[in-house]
Amino acid sequence: MTLLALLQAVLLVSHSAAYDTLFSFEEAPVVENRTIDEIYKQALAEGGIVTCWHGGDETYQQDTLKEAFEARFPGMTLNITVDVSKYHDGNLDQQLATGGLYVDSIILQTLQDYPRWDQEGALLHYQPLNFYNVHPAFRDIRAAWHGVSVFAWTFIWNTDRLADGPKEFPDFLKSDFKDKLVLTYPNDDDAVLYAFDLIIRQYGYGWFEALLAQNPRWVRGTGTPVTILNQKNSTWSATFTAGIGLTPSAPLNVTIPTEGSFVTWAQRAAIPKNAPHPDGAKLLHNFMLSDEHQKTGGSWSVRKDVPAPVGYPELMDIPSTNPVEFERFMEDRVRVERLRLFFEDKIGTAQGLSPLIDGL
Numbered sequence: 001m002t003l004l005a006l007l008q009a010v011l012l013v014s015h016s017a018a019y020d021t022l023f024s025f026e027e028a029p030v031v032e033n034r035t036i037d038e039i040y041k042q043a044l045a046e047g048g049i050v051t052c053w054h055g056g057d058e059t060y061q062q063d064t065l066k067e068a069f070e071a072r073f074p075g076m077t078l079n080i081t082v083d084v085s086k087y088h089d090g091n092l093d094q095q096l097a098t099g100g101l102y103v104d105s106i107i108l109q110t111l112q113d114y115p116r117w118d119q120e121g122a123l124l125h126y127q128p129l130n131f132y133n134v135h136p137a138f139r140d141i142r143a144a145w146h147g148v149s150v151f152a153w154t155f156i157w158n159t160d161r162l163a164d165g166p167k168e169f170p171d172f173l174k175s176d177f178k179d180k181l182v183l184t185y186p187n188d189d190d191a192v193l194y195a196f197d198l199i200i201r202q203y204g205y206g207w208f209e210a211l212l213a214q215n216p217r218w219v220r221g222t223g224t225p226v227t228i229l230n231q232k233n234s235t236w237s238a239t240f241t242a243g244i245g246l247t248p249s250a251p252l253n254v255t256i257p258t259e260g261s262f263v264t265w266a267q268r269a270a271i272p273k274n275a276p277h278p279d280g281a282k283l284l285h286n287f288m289l290s291d292e293h294q295k296t297g298g299s300w301s302v303r304k305d306v307p308a309p310v311g312y313p314e315l316m317d318i319p320s321t322n323p324v325e326f327e328r329f330m331e332d333r334v335r336v337e338r339l340r341l342f343f344e345d346k347i348g349t350a351q352g353l354s355p356l357i358d359g360l
Contacts (some may be wrong), residue, residue, distance in 0.1 A: 021121040029125035029143035036129065036286050042074050043279040047308050050078050050280035052105040053092065055085030055267065057221035057355040069287055078284065083356065086190070087110040096122050096272070107148060107269040109191060110326040114268055119145040124271040125232075128282065129290040133303045135174075135316065137324045138266040147266025147302035148288040150323065152246075152316060153195050153222075154262065156237035157257045158229045160251045166238060169199050169260040171226060173210045180217035180237040182225045186348035187343040189222060191263055192241045197339055198261040218347055220354025226252070228360070245298035246309045251290035256312075257320050264315065265326035 032039070043050070050069075054062050055342040059082050066078045068294060078228065085108040095101045096117075116139070117123050128141040138147030157165040161180070166172055172181060179259045187197040199207050217236060225239035229252060240262075248254050256262060269288065271281040287293055300308055310313050315323060352358060 001265065004124055007025060009281045013265065014185060020119060020136070021342060022094050022119070023123070026125065029153060031127045032129050032131075032282065032286065033109045036283070038291065039149050039279060039283045039286060043073070043277070044075050045281040046279045047278055048075050050076065050104050050284050051102060051277065052078060052281075053088045053103050054078045054082050055088060055110070056084065056223070057084055057162040057250060058223035059356055061223060065288075068069040068293065069284060072287065072292070073198075073283065076280070076283070079164045084189075084354075088325050089113045090192070092117075094183050098121070100271055100348040101274050102276060103272060104277045105269060105271055105284055107267055109151070109265070111265065111329065112330040112333070114140070114270055117270070118142075119274075122272055124275070124278065126271055126282065126285075128286045128289055130286075130303060131158070133305045133325055134231060135266075135304045137316075138302045144283075145268050145270040146289075147283065149266060149267045149268045149297060150300040151191070151199060151267055152160070152243050152262065152264040153191065153241055153297065154243055154246070154255075154320070155238070155240050155255045155257065156226065156242055156244060156248070156252055157231065158236075158251050159253050161235065162235040165253055165255055167255060168257045169203060169207065169240070172238070172240065177214055177238060179215050180235055181211075181214055182220050182228045182239050183216045184241040185220060185347065185350040186237075186241075186342075187340045187347070190218055190240075190330060190340075191265070191326070192222065193336065193339055193343065194326060194344065195241060195263045197329070198263065202261055212346070218351070219355075220350050220358070222350050224355050224358075224360055243299075246300070246312055247298040256318070258321060262321050264300070264321045264323040266323060341346055 048323050049272045062080050066080050070076055088094050088108055092103060092106055095103065125143045131146060132140060134146050134255045155166045158176060176235040184192045186193040222242045225242045226244055228236050244252065247256060269285055275281050294306045298309060
């Protein structure tokens, strides 16, 4: 085979691996009509294994999900790998391109990936139980994906170190917060980048300059601020670049602003069309949308029929957040990259080890 012929063959294979399915007019989604226990039996017969990649920045962040799933379904093993979504998506792309797919469920922050994967014909169109109880903004009309959990960056502070917590973003500029703020690098996490974008567009660039004068501690990962706030013999007291739900444990407390815009979004789940354990993945997704899981999360639910935690309004009734807008932000990759470089110039490149291995 000549070099030209070899190159042509490689191009042909690469084009066949990722194609536009616009005119394929696939059939309607698979609608789940089994009970969750019937799905469980099929998942056991399939091998009793689910391999899930979940976005996050601490290895332990989905331990509770693993424990709850395996306790509810004895004999099932949930192999869940937590890594930052911006790495998971590229690794899934590689599996899809090379034909070595071994992931059954993909749950990420990079919402912009899902329409692309669907357009390439990579996702299973599947309606789990409770699909239509999921808020319409959090599910694909053809069931290629759906939300499973709501993430929110709230105001978090240590009540042992601050008598009065922050209520709005300008509060972080008060002298009480000088040398006490621990914040995630906005140029290292797109959801944090979006938070800074919203804040500065509302309060002006002067707010950011004043924030820098507060001498915050910049860290990698959104779990890291919470770890540091919980450390004893420390003076670090507050953050607005993390989330711990709406029912925190002492000494931490949580508030949400009513005037300033804060970030919320629905973490998105999908099943690759050629997943090796499709029934296992279906079982996981049905479990994550079940009453027993959605009603015990301590935060807002992706389901419109599950009420918000006591003392909080329903997510879609809060004027200071719009969980749909995060996807629009993520889709404009040119703008995201420009913002990332802007903040990198102001505060420097993210320093330190990955939060997954930094020991914090």
